Structures are given as C-alpha cells and as structure tokens.
Ligand SMILES: Nc1nc2c(c(=O)[nH]1)N[C@@H](CN(C=O)c1ccc(C(=O)N[C@@H](CCC(=O)O)C(=O)O)cc1)CN2
C-alpha cells in the first residue's frame with residue numbers, strides 16, 4: 360500500500376479529513392506518520408487517536424533550517440513515503456528539501472493562487488473588497504505558494520461576511536478537494552513533469568483541473 364506522511368503545525372482538521380478518507384478507502388494509501396514543527400498541537404492528538412506514528416521537529420533543536428529539513432527528509436526516506444502532504448504546515452521548506460522530494464510534496468493554500476500567496480489571506484481578501492475567495496492545492500517547490508496548481512475551489516464572499524465566515528466556507532471546500540487530489544496521486548493519475556502538473560497525461564491549465572461544465 361502506498362505511504363503518506365503529513366506535515367502539520369496546528370489543529371489538524373485537514374489531517375483529520377485525510378485520516379478519514381484513508382480509513383474509508385477513498386484514498387488507497389496509509390498515513391505512516393504525522394510530523395509537526397510545533398509541540399502540543401491538537402493535530403498530534405488526532406494522530407494519536409488514529410494510532411498513527413508522529414514526531415515533532417522543533418526548529419530550536421537544529422542549527423539551521425537546512426539541518427531541520429534534512430532531519431525531516433531522512434525520517435521521511437526511512438519511512439519510504441510516496442507523498443508528503445503539507446496540511447497547515449507553517450514553515451517555509453528549504454530549496455534543498457523541495458528539490459529532494461520534487462513532485463512528491465503538495466500543499467493546500469487558503470486563496471485562489473496566484474492571488475494572495477503567504478499569510479493572512481482572508482484578511483487581505485476582505486480588505487480588498489473581493490467578492491470571491493477560495494483555496495488551492497498545488498505542488499510545492501522553492502517558490503512559496505508558487506508550485507504548479509492542481510485544483511482550486513471557489514467560494515463567494517457576501518457583504519455581511521466576517522473573516523471567520525469566509526474561512527469556514529473555504530475550509531469546507533478544502534476538506535473536500537484535498538482528499539481528492541491525494542487520491543489522484545495515489546492512483547498514479549497526477550504527476551509533476553518539470554514544473555507542470557499533469558492529470559491522466561493531460562497538462563493541467565494554470566488554474567488547475569477544471570471539471571467539465
Ligand atoms: N518551499 C516552500 N515551503 C512551503 C510552501 C511552499 O509552497 N514552498 N508552502 C507553505 C505553506 N504556506 C502557505 O500555504 C506558508 C506557510 C508559512 C509561511 C511563512 O511565512 N511562515 C513563516 C513563519 C510563520 C509562523 O511560524 O507562524 C516562516 O517560515 O518564516 C508562508 C506560507 C509551507 N512551506
């Protein structure tokens with residue numbers, strides 16, 4: 360069975376969606392470990408409850424970001440993971456790490472990339488007066504939030520919304536689309552060739568897969 364490692368930094372609601380999808384067989388794979396760069400986060404409790412191995416890698420335990428990423432990478436290699444899933448992992452990965460695992464790292468980002476890379480995406484969208492927002496699943500490379508886009512989901516922003524309304528609406532879509540993308544990868548349907556994403560041998564457009572209308 361193919362193996363997944365999930366990297367987290369917080370609550371782990373995205374992780375839980377992946378745990379649940381593997382448990383019901385929607386994703387034909389096993390989460391073999393959960394890695395966190397923060398201790399005492401609820402995502403680690405979710406891993407424990409699911410009987411999944413978990414490890415914490417604290418930045419202060421390493422001399423550099425590279426040393427930390429090398430340790431994480433060695434741990435992942437020893438597990439024989441096929442896919443590395445960033446699920447709210449709030450640490451920028453070194454170019455060495457992203458090149459070491461090129462094509463095998465995905466992330467979900469709470470905006471319609473390339474709009475709003477980085478942090479505080481909901482606040483920025485609201486302040487800009489946007490009427491739609493969303494989330495993006497993409498391959499991870501050295502350019503933060505710049506990797507090839509795989510799939511996006513859009514949500515409306517209503518005039519009466521506050522930030523948490525938009526965040527909740529977006530997160531609902533995240534929990535839906537991330538397991539789908541991971542399933543595609545586990546079924547060998549999704550590949551990164553160079554810097555471009557392909558699904559079933561077809562080059563994905565810049566904004567990722569678009570379901571037939
Ligand atoms: N090399 C890459 N690393 C990461 C990517 C990526 O695409 N390429 N995606 C991010 C996830 N992410 C947005 O989706 C993101 C996470 C964190 C940051 C950031 O600025 N982090 C700060 C620390 C923030 C904190 O500790 O609260 C930092 O690392 O200095 C930006 C974007 C995961 N990594």
Ligand SMILES: NCC(=O)N[C@@H]1O[C@H](COP(=O)([O-])[O-])[C@@H](O)[C@H]1O
Pocket residue numbers: 367368369370371372373374402446447448449467468469477478494530533
């Ligand atoms: N820039 C990365 C980023 O902001 N990722 C976001 O963190 C949340 C993780 O929540 P969780 O810890 O409950 O899974 C998710 O909404 C994800 O889009």
